[in-house]
Amino acid sequence: MNDSISSFRKIPLFPLGTVLFPDGVIALKIFEARYLDMIKQCLREKTEFGVVSIIKNSDANEEDVSLSFSNIGTLAQIEDFDPVQPALYMTRSFGTKRFKLIKSKQETNGLWMGEVELLDKDPLMPIPQEHHGVAQLLDQIISVIQSEDLLGDAPFKKPFKTDDCGWVSNRLAELLPISLAQKNHLLAQSNPRIRLDLITEIIEDDDLRNLMMH
Structure with missing residues (x-):
């Protein structure tokens, strides 16, 4: 029961036009206030953020700014952090665990938060x-x-x-x-x-x- 409860988590999301896989590396240039704050918090609390890809919604009109995300993503752990300027960070993170995105909500500061279910890591399996x-x-x-x-x-x-x-x-x-x-x-x-x-x-x-x- 405890394992089931602990597999659900609320995390900040970083929507991108790419996909991060476990053990993969992603370099990000951070300059928007919402993501600068997110990175600071992740570093301070030693927590991860979620990388999800943006799925284009062909039915949405131009006035509709809502984003549609993939329902699968990967947790990212910050590995390197270089504050080039007060409002410009160069970061390098690596993928840890996959997750299923249950629902997402945009906060007042523009940051997306997601309720996610963590998925099991791949079992070790030799190449056939x-x-x-x-x-x-x-x-x-x-x-x-x-x-x-x-x-x-x-x-x-x-x-x-x-x-x-x-x-x-x-x-x-x-x-x-x-x-x-x-x-x-x-x-x-x-x-x-x-x-x-x-x-x-x-x-x-x-x-x-x-x-x-x-």
């Missing part, structure tokens, strides 16, 4: 034989990034778990040039093996292997 090809593709991409000394700007950090379905599927999902809807669909998969199945299909069907290496 049929997916060794995409795991090797990720290895090659990491080698290129390391050889060009770009790891500081990479969407992931050490340790590299290239023998684990969850880690490999998350990194490839971040790197693939696919739609937000597809990325959110991948993030929503609770089984990392199924997520990797879907990614392998995307790479093979769209012949993305060469595109990702160039």
Whole structure:
């Protein structure tokens, strides 16, 4: 019972036009007052904020400023914080746990708060034989990034778990040039093996292997 209660949480949301996956890295330039306050509070209280992607609402008219968010997101833990100016922070955060967004509400200061249900972390799962090809593709991409000394700007950090379905599927999902809807669909998969199945299909069907290496 206690585990069930503790899986629900109220968190500040940072809506973006991208998707953060667990163990992924996201660099943000913070300058709006609501997010400056949010970052200060997260640093002070050592808490996380939620990254959710903005889903375009084609039915909304231009006067309707309400946003529609994906119902799946990822908690972000601030790792690096550089107050370049009093009203400009450069931050680097990493994804921890996925969550399901139950409902969201905008506060008077403009900050969105979300009631979320935390989802289980991916279980460790070795790469099956049929997916060794995409795991090797990720290895090659990491080698290129390391050889060009770009790891500081990479969407992931050490340790590299290239023998684990969850880690490999998350990194490839971040790197693939696919739609937000597809990325959110991948993030929503609770089984990392199924997520990797879907990614392998995307790479093979769209012949993305060469595109990702160039």
